[in-house]
Amino acid sequence: MHALITGGAGSIGSRLAAALIERGDRVTVVDVRADPVAPSASFERADVRVGETQAAGFIDGIVAETRPDAIFHLASLLSGSSETDSELAWRVNLDGIRNVLEAARIHGLGRVLFPSSVATFGMGVGDTVTDDSPQWPAGLYGVTKVLGERLGVYYYQRFGVDFRCVRLSAMVAPTAPAAGAASAFVCELYIGAVRDGGYTFKVYPHSRIPLVWVDDVVGSILQLHDAPANQLSRRVYQVMGSNPTVQEMADAVRRRMPDVKLGFDPDPVPAGVVDSWASSMDDTTARADWGWAPRFDLEGMTDAVLAELAAEGSAG
Ligand SMILES: NC(=O)c1ccc[n+]([C@@H]2O[C@H](COP(=O)([O-])OP(=O)(O)OC[C@H]3O[C@@H](n4cnc5c(N)ncnc54)[C@H](O)[C@@H]3O)[C@@H](O)[C@H]2O)c1
Known part of the structure; x- marks a missing residue:
């Protein structure tokens, strides 16, 4: 397979590229920044936003030229930067997904894979959100992700794009x-524990939050990509790794680093926001349809993240 990854120089994209190459696929990375990408991936410095003269922008040209079998559309502004630069967030996150879906439609491509987020749910949604819980996000990032989900489903239903x-x-x-x-x-x-020997939380210890380790994110994207079409009962699937309380996260770090200094000094505003989020994502449909199962629980994830940070520290 030839895979095109937008945002392929980012946290998820660089690991996804490496995983695809590892299993023998050909990869083209598209990104606005030229951070080192996975060895043996082709790199195109390009912007997923609308071009001045082409309806589907530069991405259309790249798709026409390289004819990938699948597009993994990861290029995005994240939640904080979407609030500080809402104009850019609008163009990257909304024009970006539209351009990718248009390019897939025009050139009759195979699959379009898209990561959405728990940020599509707002505050006070209750303990557990399901695939179909109401999505009323509190921030612009979540709004753009809801739109991405809906637009993708529209392109699937209207044009047969395999979103x-x-x-x-x-x-x-x-x-x-x-x-x-x-x-x-x-x-x-984790970064504070390894680099500074400690961390003070501004959130409450009892808040419970759904998490997923980056390698499980990559695994879930690949699994959904590979799933036979007749096994899919829907187009958007929730995925969760574990959902510890903040205290449980801190305890897991302390078990591995007995001298670490971890404390709580909750700031009512951010602490209240985090406390109002859903504490769990129901991912039973992903498990039933395409066999999703996280490989990393809280313990495994804590081992993995601390080991990677420690290795970076000794290498740097
Ligand atoms: N990090 C999370 O917690 C999380 C959770 C859920 C979903 N996601 C989604 O996963 C995807 C990847 O996230 P990440 O954590 O790897 O983020 P990241 O910021 O590490 O990677 C995003 C990449 O997109 C690139 N990019 C930004 N604007 C671009 C543009 N106009 N054209 C081309 N490339 C552009 C950036 O340079 C960056 O390399 C995003 O869609 C994000 O919304 C992330």
Whole structure:
């Protein structure tokens, strides 16, 4: 298979590219930044936004030229930057998915894979959100993701574009969290523990949050891509790894780093936001239809993220 990954220089995209190459697929990465991408992936510096002169922008030209079998559309602004630069978020997140779907329609491509987010749900949605819980996001990022989901389903129903979407829990990765995101404390905990020897939470210890480790994100995207069409009962599937409380996350770190200094100094505003989120994502449909099962629970994820951060520290 030839896979085109937009946003392929990012946290998920770079691992997805490596995983595809590892299994023998050919990969073209499209990104606006030229960070090192997976070895042996082709790289195109390009923008998924609408071009001045072409309806479907530069992405259309790349798709016409390279004719991928699947597009993994990951290019996006994340939650914090979507609030600080709403104009750019609108163009990257909304024009981007439209351009990709248009290119897929025009050139009769195979699959379009798209990651959505738990941020499509707003506050006060109750304990567990299902695939079909009402989506009334509190931030622009979530709004753009709801629209991406809906547009993809529309292109599937109207034009037969094979759109497939994973709606992800908050992702844990050994990379700096998105600036300004209320969920930033998740990655800050691990980075603070390894680099600074500690971390003070601004959120409540009892808050429970749905998480997923980055390698499980990549695994879920690949599994959904590979699933036979006749096994899919829907186009958008929820995916969760584990849903510990903040205290349980801290305890898991402390078990591995007994000297780490972890404390709580909740700030009522961000703490209240996090506390009002859904504490669990029901992913039973993904499990039933295409065999989704996370490989990393809280313990496995804590081992993985601390090991990767420690390795980075000793390499740097
Ligand atoms: N990180 C999370 O917690 C999380 C959770 C759910 C869904 N997602 C989604 O997964 C996808 C990837 O997220 P990530 O965590 O790897 O983010 P990331 O910021 O690491 O990667 C996004 C990439 O998109 C690129 N990009 C931005 N604007 C672009 C443009 N106009 N044209 C081309 N490339 C552009 C960036 O340079 C970056 O490399 C995004 O769609 C995100 O919304 C992420």
